[in-house]
Ligand SMILES: Nc1ncnc2c1ncn2[C@@H]1O[C@H](COP(=O)(O)OP(=O)(O)OP(=O)(O)O)[C@@H](O)[C@H]1O
């Protein structure tokens with residue numbers, strides 16, 4: 213009696229089949245119906261009593277159940293037309309004591325609507341999967357070449373030429389430069405110019421991966437190496453980069469303990485996965501990058517000296533933007549071309565004043581900062597020419613108060629090549645001048661200024677906002 217308590221009562225089975233599968237049919241090896249549930253019969257315009265014992269082909273239009281009982285092969289998610297409905301059916305052979313005794317068929321989706329509702333749920337997942345697949349493929353290719361590295365400054369050119377010359381070497385490269393100077397661009401360009409370009413370029417950001425994950429990220433792990441380890445283990449970035457290049461970005465932020473492990477891999481050219489026994493040979497070239505002063509870190513004992521020498525075989529020093537201001541116009545021009553494509557805004561230009569102003573700034577964020585400034589300007593720009601008012605305030609005011617109307621009006625919106633400015637830009641400039649003038653004569657009283665200009669208060673505020681007037 214005790215054993216029975218843990219058994220599903222026989223009577224329940226039918227109800228379970230009804231609830232769990234909705235529509236189900238079971239046939240014997242001759243293809244005669246042994247079981248069919250009520251819901252299925254209702255759809256077929258028959259009754260359970262009438263259907264049982266009859267050949268499945270007579271009862272269910274286009275049935276293939278009798279074929280499955282012959283082939284013994286399951287047919288999963290096959291499309292089945294019944295009464296004008298496109299249904300999704302599963303058919304499984306039934307083996308009892310190793311003998312093919314019949315087949316069981318279920319209908320997963322009874323109509324296109326059900327199927328649609330389901331596919332709407334999985335569609336975003338499939339798209340997401342696709343996105344990550346593409347991203348992975350994309351990430352292991354280099355996106356930039358040496359041609360994309362803009363600049364004629366002597367120091368910059370010698371860094372670029374050195375990188376180009378050693379692109380095909382096996383030796384490690386250390387890219388040094390402040391944040392936003394183009395270290396990642398250099399790594400891509402080296403990869404693309406090297407014979408390793410047919411193999412992946414794998415980037416690891418040593419600063420952003422939590423310390424406890426870094427080892428398994430770099431070297432992979434075996435199944436069961438730790439709780440939560442994926443079945444079958446996982447390849448690390450070094451293995452993924454086999455025959456290609458690994459780009460160790462922000463290497464200066466790598467914890468000391470990991471530095472020792474990295475050193476071993478660099479020296480031995482082989483690694484062990486976390487929790488693994490066997491050694492795996494790897495053929496990977498290393499490009500490391502950092503904005504930190506590694507020599508100083510070595511002195512302070514924060515970076516292993518032996519690893520530093522291993523990574524610093526070919527040192528490429530990329531100068532900051534403030535030390536190559538002569539390159540700024542061309543870089544800005546190339547960045548604007550990129551923004552034109554990105555935002556579908558052709559013929560973007562910089563006014564002379566903007567260019568002069570950009571030259572005065574010290575650019576702590578380097579080219580990335582310039583890129584952000586230009587993108588912001590394009591976003592708030594109505595016409596095609598970027599004016600001082602489109603720059604962030606910290607750039608408008610480099611010498612303190614150079615928002616002055618007189619200064620602004622001196623070089624009315626002429627573009628870099630002294631082309632004729634667009635009417636829209638001229639109007640914008642005139643409006644801005646008029647507003648600043650009105651505000652001066654009313655000592656900053658906006659309401660009175662709006663009255664003087666004979667425009668509404670809202671429109672006045674809108675324009676102030678648009679032209680960056682406080
Ligand atoms: N010489 C260059 N010519 C044109 N664009 C450049 C150049 N150098 C960098 N850029 C652009 O500047 C941005 C920053 O470059 P990158 O990401 O390579 O800098 P980074 O040195 O790796 O910075 P971080 O240390 O902050 O990671 C990128 O969007 C890149 O396209």
Ligand SMILES: [Mg+2]
Nearest residue numbers: 392395396461
């Ligand atoms: Mg970078």
